[in-house]
Amino acid sequence: MKHPPLVETLIEAFTCLPGVGPRSAQRMAYTLLERGRDDGRALSAALSQAMDGVRQCKRCRNYAEEELCPICQDPRRDPGLVCIVASPADVLAVEQSGEYRGQYFVLMGQLSPLDGIGPRELGLDVLEARLNEGEIQELILATGTTVEGEATAHYVLDLAREAGVNVSRIAQGVPMGGDLEFVDGATLAHALRGRRPFST
Ligand SMILES: [Zn+2]
Structure with a gap:
């Protein structure tokens, strides 16, 4: 039928x-x-x-209804500290930790050349421009530890180095390959406090 x-x-x-x-x-x-x-x-x-x-925030690429999302508009958030995450769900996870007062940059994915996802698809050219503006003092990488997450982290590290910006990475308590949205707030708060300088 x-x-x-x-x-x-x-x-x-x-x-x-x-x-x-x-x-x-x-x-x-x-x-x-x-x-x-x-x-x-x-x-x-x-x-x-x-x-x-719904569109993407001009500054951080998270979903927004105006040109800037509420976090980027909030004067109490430290614009010198920027947490790099893969998805809007990860922003919510970090926010729920209650520990973070900086801003974000949302990649909306991870580097995956075989799937056609390169630096431009992740807005890394936008991030590079922001790094060169000089306002960002520290990047915190929270991109996960999958192969794609590692490739993305190293790409961001190179951008930050060229701009002379420090990079740290959350690690403790976050499972290998785990998505942040499945990590509880207390663990994530601990991981943020315990972030380590990232270099290779
Ligand atoms: Zn924003």
Whole structure:
């Protein structure tokens, strides 16, 4: 049996989500059509508003609705201290540690040349420009210890060296290859306090 075209299009659309295959997509579409029309309309409106209204902060690349995100706009945050993270979820993890008063730079990924993710895709040209402005005194690397995380860390280290900026790295208590979002706040606070100068 073939679905009516509109239903087929809806099912197809759900498969763009991570971990959602054709069967799950079909279940989602049926659920909304059978007994969730209002939820479906709300979902549609929220998607549309977010896709049009959410952009990336000009300074740190985190999601924002204005040119600058709330953290970059906050005068109490130290602009001399910048924590490099792979994703917006990692920003939340570091914020929940309650330990950090600096700013961030969000890569939205890690270096992975085979997947076509190079320095420009991660905004590392933007970071380089910021480093050369002279305001940043210390970079804290919190990019994880996977192969991609290591490659990214070394690339950032080279940029910082050229600009004469100190680099440290959180380490203690953060599992190998672990994503920050799965590390609890107390462990992350400890890892931030115990950060070590990074060099090779
Ligand atoms: Zn920002």
